[in-house]
Amino acid sequence: MSDDALLARLRDDLGREAVLTDTDVTGSYSRDMMPLAPSGTPLAVVLPRDVAGVQATVRACAEAKVPIVPRGAGSGLSGAANAIDGCVVLVLTKLNEIVEVDAGNRLAVVQPGVVNLDFRNAVEKHGLFYPPDPSSYDWCTIGGNLSTNAGGLCCVKYGVTTDSVLGLEVVLADGSLLHTGRRTVKGVAGYDLARLFVGSEGTLGIITRATVALKPLPQAPATLVAGFTSTAAAGEAVARVVREGLVPSLMEIMDAASIKAAEAYLKTDIGAGSDCQALLLCQSDAGGEVARREMAALEQICNDCGADMAYATDDLAEGNMLLQARRVVLTALELYGSWLTDDVCVPRTRISELIAGCQRISEEVGLRIAVVGHAGDGNMHPTIVYDPTSADEFARAQRAFDAILEVGLSLGGTVTGEHGVGKIKREWLEREIGPVGLRVHQQIKAALDPENLFNPGSMFAMP
C-alpha cells in the first residue's frame, strides 16, 4: 500500500479530522521533553476516538508496513514517543474516559488518554487514592504512565505504576484485542502479561484500557525538612531510615546546587544555611499519633547523623511550602540555561557516592549539575545545565549524562529508575542487561510484533 493509499484508508476508517498531515501541526506531535533524543518526520499523526479506531490504525499500518509510534501528552524524558521518519504517530489523548470507579472493590477502569491529575481527582471523590505521581502529573496521561512504568514522589511507600495495575486491554500487532489480567486483587491464571506490557514503551502493543487497584485515601501529610553540611551525612540518614524500618510516604533529597537554584528562583532563604550541602524532605501520611511518632523518629535520625537544621510541621500549607523548594528545582535551573535531566537508581546505601560522583563530573565537564532525587528509593535525577546555543556545551552535557550513568551502574544501580530507555539509553540498556537479556527482549518483541512496526528502534534494536 502506498503512503497515499494508507492516508486515504485511515481517513475513511477514522474520519478526516482524525488524520493530520500538515507538517506545522504534526511537528508538535513529533517529540517529547528529552532534548538529547533524535526525532523524525512522521507521515501522519492519527488521533482515534475509540479502541476500534486504534485497531483500524494498527491494521492499516500493518498492511502498509508503516511503523507506529504511540504517544500520550508527550511529557516523556527518554524520546520513546519521538517520531521516526515516515511513521504514523498514534495519539491516545482522545481515549480519555474514566470508564468506572468501583469503590466496593477499590479499583477503577480508565482509558489511556486521561490526565493523571484528572484521574486522581476523580477517584478522590470516592475516598480513594491512585498513588503514581510523576512530576508531570498535572499534564501527563495514564497511558504514558503505563508505557513507561512511571514513578514519582509516592514510590517510597506505594511503588511504581505497575504496582497498581490489575489488568489491561491491548491492541496487538495484528489489530486483535488482548484482555489480560483481572478485576480481582489476586490472580495467577497464566503469564503476567499485564506487567510485561507495562513499561514496554509502546514496543509490544497499544494499551487502550487499564484496570487499576486503588488505595484508601491517606491522611494529610506531616512534613520534615533537615539540612546537612555534607552529602555523606544526608546519605547516612537515608540509609538509617531504611535500616530502622521506617517507611515515610515521601523522602526527597536536594544537593547544594539544587538548593541554591531553588533559593534564587523563590527569592528566599529556605533556611538551609550557607554551608548546607544537602536537604532531606520527608513526609508521613499515616495521620495522628503514628505520623507524629514517625516524624519524631525521622528527626532523631537526622540529628544523630549530624543535621544542623531539622524542622517538622503537621500544618499542610506549611508542609506544601517546604516541598515547594523541591518541586521548583527544574524550573529554577532554567535561570542558568537549558537542562538535561538524568535518571539513575542506586541502592539506597550508595546515594551520597552518586552525588559525589556527579560533583566530580560537574568539575570535569565544567557545567553545573544539580542533583535532586527520590532518596527513599535511591532514584536520583542529576540535572545538567548547559547553554543551548553552544554546541560545545551541549556536547559536554551529553558527556556528563553518560558519565553519570557510568557511575550509577558502578554503584550497583540501574540506568533508568523511572523515565525509561526510549531513544537515548539503548546502548546503556544493552550494557545493563547483557547479551542474554537483550536476546530475550528481541525474542519477545519478534514473537508479538513480527514485522517490528510498534515503536521500532526504541528501547533496543532488532538483530
Add this chain to the structure above:
Amino acid sequence: MSDDALLARLRDDLGREAVLTDTDVTGSYSRDMMPLAPSGTPLAVVLPRDVAGVQATVRACAEAKVPIVPRGAGSGLSGAANAIDGCVVLVLTKLNEIVEVDAGNRLAVVQPGVVNLDFRNAVEKHGLFYPPDPSSYDWCTIGGNLSTNAGGLCCVKYGVTTDSVLGLEVVLADGSLLHTGRRTVKGVAGYDLARLFVGSEGTLGIITRATVALKPLPQAPATLVAGFTSTAAAGEAVARVVREGLVPSLMEIMDAASIKAAEAYLKTDIGAGSDCQALLLCQSDAGGEVARREMAALEQICNDCGADMAYATDDLAEGNMLLQARRVVLTALELYGSWLTDDVCVPRTRISELIAGCQRISEEVGLRIAVVGHAGDGNMHPTIVYDPTSADEFARAQRAFDAILEVGLSLGGTVTGEHGVGKIKREWLEREIGPVGLRVHQQIKAALDPENLFNPGSMFAMP
C-alpha cells in the same frame, strides 16, 4: 541421543549420586499434592547442587529432546510439578543457600531450594520480614513459590510473591544464564522479565536465584474473631472493611462446614454458637494505638453487619489459638475423607455469593464442601470432601471442582488466585483468557522455549 546416553552424560556432568532412576525413588518425585492431576513416569530424577548443574541438565536434555519438569518440595496444588512420561524431573532442593541478606537495602538473595520458613527465620534475625506465607510455608520452597507466584494469609496487606521480587537468575532453554531485574527498589530498564518468569510454572526457564525486597518486621498482631448467623452478613462486613479503607494484615473467612470440622478436630467449641454460619478472623500488625484503633473499627463493622459474637485480643498466644481454627481446617476435614481444594478469587463484594454457590453445589453433588478463604482479597478455597475408595464420589468431587470454577468466573473472578493452572486447569485458563490471550501465551512460550521442553503440557497446550 538415546535415553541411556542422556543418563550417562548427566551422570558424567553432575555425578552419579545426582541422577536417580530407581522407580521406587523416582516415584516419590513424580507428583505434587493435587489428587486430580495426572502424572507420568520420569526417565530420571536429577538433583543438581549448583547452577552449573542446572545448566548442564538443561543442555543435555535439549540435545536429547527430553522434556524437563522442574520442582521444589512438591507442595503444589495444581499438578504443575507432576512428571510426564519419559521426562527428567529437575529437583531444585539442593540449591538451598541464602546467598545474602542486605539489611541496609532491605533485600536478600536466595536460591530456589530454600524452605520458605527457613528464609523467613533467617531474615527475621536482621529485623526484616519476607511476607509471602503460603499455608505450606514450613515445607514449601522459595523456588516453588516463585514459579506459582504463591500467596498466603499475608496477601491482603503485603501482596503475593511477585510483589517481593526485584530480580531473578534464570537458566534458559539453551542453557544460557539470564540475569534480569535489579538490586534497586525501582528500575524500568527493559521489559519486566522477572515478573514474566514469576508464576510461569516452569514453562519458560529454570529459576536458580532470586533477589527479593524485604519489609520492616511488623508488630505482634492483635486478633479479632467475629461470628455471623448468615454468610451474607459476613460478606457484607468484608465489603464494608474494603469500602471504609481498612487494611488489616489478615482477614480470613470460614463457613459453617469449616467451623464444624475445626471444632470436631480440636474437640472444642470455638465459641461460634450452634447457628453460626460464618466466622471472620482479622489481624492488625500495626502495633500499639493504631492496631487498637483498627481492631475497634473492624469490630464496629462486624457488629453493624449483625455479628452475634465479636472478640478482640492483643495477646499473641490467644490470637494464635483463635487462628488455629482456621489453620487446622484442611487437616480437620480428613476426619470425613480425602479432600480436594479449589482456588478461586472473586471481587471482594461477591464472597457470600460464592459461598452460597458452593452450598448449592454441595447439595447437587451430595458431598461436603467446606469454604475457607482469604476474605481480604477474595481468594476462596472451597474444599470438597470425598471417599477416595469410591470412584463415584471422586467423579462427583471433580464435577463439584469444575462447578465451583464456573461460579467463580460468573462472579467476575479468576479460576486461580494463588495455586496456579498446572495440569488441572488448562481448559479453564483457556476459557478465562480467551483465544487471543492463549495465542500470546503460546507465542511467548515458543519464543523462549522453541522445542517446548520446559514443563510441556502444563498451563496450556502448544498449537
